[in-house]
Amino acid sequence: MSQEWKQYQEENKERFLHEMMDLLRIPSVSARDEHKDDMKKCAEAVRLALINSGCDKAQVMETGGHPVVYGEKFVDASKPTVLVYGHYDVQPVEPLEEWKTPPFEPTIIDDKVFARGSADDKGQFYMHIKALETMVKTDSMSTNIKFIIEGEEEVGSPNLGKFVAEQKDLLKADVILISDSSLLSMENPSLDTGVRGLSYIEVEVTAAARDLHSGTYGGAVANPIVVLSKMIAACHDENNHVTIPGFYDDVDVVSDEERALINKAPFDEKEYKDEIGIKALHGEKGYSTYERTGTRPTLELNGIWGGYTGQGSKTVLPAKATAKISARLVPSQNSEKMTELLLDYFEKAAPDYVTVKAFEHHGGEPYVTPIDSKGYQAASKALETTFGKMPLPVRGGGSIPICNTLEKELGIKIIFMGFGLDNDGLHSPNEKYNIENYYKGIETIPYFHKFFAE
Ligand SMILES: [Zn+2]
Structure with missing residues (x-):
């Protein structure tokens, strides 16, 4: 199976990349009224991508704000169902003068795609659509898959809670899978175990x-x-x-064991400082950098x-x-x-x-996922398969405001399997996504489904 996946992905990799870049051309800035039509256009593009990649059905669904795109590929009622969450909206691009290339004209430099939304989150949720295509085309679906791709994550998901509450049956699943976070590095894969509120x-x-x-x-x-x-x-x-x-x-007090685990993650202080141009680390006394951004x-x-x-x-x-x-x-x-x-x-x-x-303005609740769950174990095994190294559990510093609501309404756990890097420049000028990471995600995701179903 894995050989067939690899071959299919290799044969289609150029197209996979260019489809993702087409999506980046739509300026879907949810915070700005002048982009209302772009939001609709982007939702429709996502719907089409879902259908063209193997979903049985996909639809743009209205909410009180920007629409939600829903899609599903049903295989067999005896198989588990994975709900993939992502967001097609992006942050505003200001300050525009600091962009080296236009934010909505995706540009490849040094094997990185520069564009607003490349890593957060269009490039990341699109990996799931291409992973679906891989499994459909090689006739190797081990789970049923549902997609919920929203358009208001960057403004705090004000309408998604109501939508999820009303569509509980439609969204019924066994686990939620989200790629909207980062790896420690390509050499040191990791899985986020939570997001901050x-x-x-x-x-x-x-x-x-x-x-x-x-x-x-x-x-x-x-x-x-x-x-x-x-x-x-x-x-x-x-x-x-x-x-x-x-x-x-x-x-909550973080246990000594968890603190030790967090601080086991490799941290290159010089590289960290050079990367963002700071003279010194700065933060709450008594905590390491990862603790400051993850647990405090x-x-x-x-x-x-x-x-x-x-x-x-x-x-x-x-x-x-x-x-x-x-x-x-x-x-x-x-x-x-x-x-x-x-x-x-x-x-x-x-x-x-x-x-x-x-x-x-908007807010959101913090969220933590247990590392002994079936979903976390499947994700860990999937990364181990494609990276050749067991991923470290880390606490993410960012926020995905809807996590708490999703778990509460649907009664299932969330798994964060992000493939970005901390230096992707999320919410900043010159946001980028490494092409290698994009392909690695597409390669890894089918294994998650396989292991989750086993
Ligand atoms: Zn995001």
């Missing part, structure tokens, strides 16, 4: 009714940029520990603005300053509770000579 708020500080002349009023009126900056600076202490009361209240909650500033930021100088005392602030959450923190905590904190932390408006 997210709380996201925006804080606006207003000091005056309008922008003022900095000569006439400066020194006599509070500057909202200074006020906001002070509030933000006070959120971390000298050990980079978050100072907001209650921030760590619900954090964090508070981040995503954006801050106010006053004059155009060309040249303008002497202005701004009326307002605004910041976007997010927290990554770990088990057993709760997104809603954290959002309330943050909103309350920033409203109360402001001095009484300014007005603060704080409101929430």
